[in-house]
Amino acid sequence: xxxxxxxAVVASSIAMLLGTxxxxxxxxxxxxxxxxxxxxxxxxxxAVEAAxxxxxxxxxxxxxxxxxxxxxxDKNLNGGSxxxxxxxxxxxxxxxxxxxxxxxLQGPVLQKPExxxxxxxxxxxxxxxxIAKNLAEYQKEVKAEAEAQGKGVYYKKLDWKEMGExxxxxxxxxxNLQMQVSHKINxxxxxxxxxxxxxxxxxxxxxxxxxxxxxxxxxxxxxxxVYNITTNPGNPLTKEDLIKFAETAVKK
Numbered sequence: 001x002x003x004x005x006x007x008a009v010v011a012s013s014i015a016m017l018l019g020t021x022x023x024x025x026x027x028x029x030x031x032x033x034x035x036x037x038x039x040x041x042x043x044x045x046x047a048v049e050a051a052x053x054x055x056x057x058x059x060x061x062x063x064x065x066x067x068x069x070x071x072x073x074d075k076n077l078n079g080g081s082x083x084x085x086x087x088x089x090x091x092x093x094x095x096x097x098x099x100x101x102x103x104x105l106q107g108p109v110l111q112k113p114e115x116x117x118x119x120x121x122x123x124x125x126x127x128x129x130x131i132a133k134n135l136a137e138y139q140k141e142v143k144a145e146a147e148a149q150g151k152g153v154y155y156k157k158l159d160w161k162e163m164g165e166x167x168x169x170x171x172x173x174x175x176n177l178q179m180q181v182s183h184k185i186n187x188x189x190x191x192x193x194x195x196x197x198x199x200x201x202x203x204x205x206x207x208x209x210x211x212x213x214x215x216x217x218x219x220x221x222x223x224x225x226v227y228n229i230t231t232n233p234g235n236p237l238t239k240e241d242l243i244k245f246a247e248t249a250v251k252k
Contacts, residue, residue, distance in 0.1 A: 047153040048077045055086045055155060065090050067129050067160060071142045073152040083139050085131060086155075095122040098168070102127060107163040108225055108252045110179050112170065113245035117237075119172040130164030133183040175235045179249060180228045184221065194243055195219050199233035218242040 055068055067087040072078035092098040095112065102109040105127065112122065131138070138158055146154035165182040195218070202214045215230040218239065229242050229249065 044152075045077050048072055051153050051155055052084075059086055059088055062088065063090055063092070064088050065127075065129070065160070067131075067158045068155050069138055069142045069158055070155040071139075071146045071153070073146070082143070087129060087131075089129070090127040091124065092126070093122075093124050095125075098122075098125040098127075102163065102166065105163045106161055108166075108181050108250050109163075110166050110168050110181055110249060111251050112168075114248040115241075115244045116170065116177070117172065120170040120177060121172070123169040123171045123176070125166070125168040127163055128165040128167075129158075129160040130162050130183055132185050133162075133164060174232075175237075176232050177235070177237065177245075178215070178228075178230045180230075181225050181250065184224060184226055192220060192222070194246065196239045196242070216242075218246060220246065 051070055051072075055070060058066065058068065065088060067085065070078075070084040070086065072082055072084070075082045078084060090098075090101050092101065099109070099111070110125075142154065142156050145156065146152070163181075166180065168179045170177045170179075197217045199214045199216050207214050214233060216233070216235065216237075216239075218229045220227050227246070227250065229245055231237050231242070
């Protein structure tokens with residue numbers, strides 16, 4: 001569940017590869033930095049490609065939550081960016097498995113609303129790391145280590161114990177309901193007031209380019225997080241229904 005404003009911010013801040021992860025490789029890393037270097041501090045294309053190949057090989061097994069950050073001193077060798085994230089988000093098609101994983105992390109947990117009508121079944125969910133929240137900290141840490149060691153290409157496994165974003169989907173036949181919580185990128189005052197927009201309010205250009213954004217949306221926030229509950233166009237659930245769901249959708 002992605003929205004135009006948020007998608008634009010994330011796209012400009014994070015180059016992210018979503019894949020699978022290898023549990024054995026993650027264990028051998030042992031949370032220490034791994035690097036592939038050229039003969040001199042200045043990176044060359046072969047070193048960059050070698051690092052990317054190693055990282056892709058590490059991402060082979062699903063649901064490990066492994067995350068790596070690649071630093072390339074010469075950003076011209078990395079598509080114009082100094083940094084590239086490789087990660088495997090936690091994903092589940094079983095509701096209990098999702099709850100068990102979410103309980104291990106700090107932060108709010110989305111849960112099935114008590115008033116959700118009979119017939120709605122859990123379809124899938126994912127939990128992503130707090131990249132947006134810790135973006136500057138992660139990049140500063142990895143770049144400093146690379147420079148201290150005189151390495152132009154360097155990557156490191158980053159541990160995370162706090163959720164960065166959670167997405168859930170429930171479905172009832174052709175109708176679906178999606179829920180999301182994510183860290184605020186721009187800190188402002190909490191807004192417990194519900195804001196609601198219907199699918200009909202999206203302009204024609206947005207609807208044509210990004211039909212997946214066209215949904216009925218209920219949103220609200222607290223000091224640190226933004227919450228959304230959305231439904232597909234034509235879904236009979238009303239604004240009042242979504243507000244009722246919101247009252248029991250978040251476990252803090």
